[in-house]
Amino acid sequence: MPEGLLAGKRGVILGVANEKSIAWACAQACAEQGASLAFSYLGEGLERRVKKLVGEFLPDALMLQCNVQNDAEIASFFQEIKNQWGSLDFVIHSVAFADKEDLRNQFVTTSRAGFALAMDISAYSLVAVSREAAPLMKPGGSIVAMSYYGAEKVVPRYNVMGVAKAALEASSRYLAWDLGEKGIRVNCISAGPIRTLSASAIAGMRLMLQTTEKFAPLRRNVTQEEVGQTAVYLLSDMSSGVTGEVLHVDCGYNVMGMYGVEDPSQDA
Numbered sequence: 114m115p116e117g118l119l120a121g122k123r124g125v126i127l128g129v130a131n132e133k134s135i136a137w138a139c140a141q142a143c144a145e146q147g148a149s150l151a152f153s154y155l156g157e158g159l160e161r162r163v164k165k166l167v168g169e170f171l172p173d174a175l176m177l178q179c180n181v182q183n184d185a186e187i188a189s190f191f192q193e194i195k196n197q198w199g200s201l202d203f204v205i206h207s208v209a210f211a212d213k214e215d216l217r218n219q220f221v222t223t224s225r226a227g228f229a230l231a232m233d234i235s236a237y238s239l240v241a242v243s244r245e246a247a248p249l250m251k252p253g254g255s256i257v258a259m260s261y262y263g264a265e266k267v268v269p270r271y272n273v274m275g276v277a278k279a280a281l282e283a284s285s286r287y288l289a290w291d292l293g294e295k296g297i298r299v300n301c302i303s304a305g306p307i308r309t310l311s312a313s314a315i316a317g318m319r320l321m322l323q324t325t326e327k328f329a330p331l332r333r334n335v336t337q338e339e340v341g342q343t344a345v346y347l348l349s350d351m352s353s354g355v356t357g358e359v360l361h362v363d364c365g366y367n368v369m370g371m372y373g374v375e376d377p378s379q380d381a
């Protein structure tokens with residue numbers, strides 16, 4: 114019998130690209146707590162890499178292609194989960210995409226197509242995925258999505274992704290209301306900046322990491338592992354009364370209102 118906070122639970126992890134992915138740290142943390150896992154990967158390009166990474170750690174894990182832009186693929190992904198498992202306890206949505214140019218230039222230059230693309234993959238997909246996952250879940254089911262502070266405040270050059278994250282967070286609250294009737298919870302983790310494949314597309318990433326290290330109350334950046342541990346909490350029955358929440362895992366950066374004024378050498 115597996116032991117741990119997620120013992121006996123079955124969960125789907127969307128968004129593993131490589132060993133640096135936040136989704137991968139979540140998967141490891143969930144497996145350590147006794148969960149059985151299924152994974153999606155995006156296209157043939159990532160299939161080999163994800164199958165190798167997951168296969169070495171969890172040889173029996175289910176792995177299926179799923180592009181979240183495609184309703185039919187989402188439906189067949191969850192149909193296969195139903196065929197294999199019958200039911201599902203949790204989903205981690207750790208998926209986002211925006212055109213690189215839109216994370217470099219001024220937000221005001223965002224094209225209609227770039228805006229729609231970022232919203233589709235990074236926000237609407239949570240709705241589409243939850244719609245297919247919820248019928249497989251019993252009361253106690255839990256869905257967790259990954260957000261960032263750029264949803265709440267202006268982070269220059271995060272741009273359209275900040276707008277998509279705001280939509281993701283709002284969607285999670287509406288989903289929390291709809292699915293709460295069935296006892297299913299929906300929450301977001303707002304993670305601090307972390308070096309990953311997606312993050313490399315964000316032009317200001319190096320400065321975001323430096324700024325967090327300097328001004329977050331914990332004076333450092335957060336790790337993938339810390340996000341994974343928080344995901345375990347939100348997926349487990351330990352958080353049974355928590356839904357529609359955005360939980361910051363950012364070394365406290367979001368509580369700061371002003372930076373640098375603590376330096377007495379700068380006093381007039």
Ligand code: NAD
Nearest residue numbers: 128129130134135180181208209259261306307309310311
């Ligand atoms: P990552 O590149 O490892 O993961 C992003 C994943 O999205 C990849 O696996 C990619 O295949 C997947 N994806 C993109 N388009 C897709 C599509 N159409 N269909 C299915 N999958 C698709 O990067 P990450 O940093 O681990 O990102 C995971 C999540 O965490 C994202 O939502 C990201 O916005 C969020 N996040 C990241 C940071 C950070 O600084 N890295 C901070 C806060 C939130």
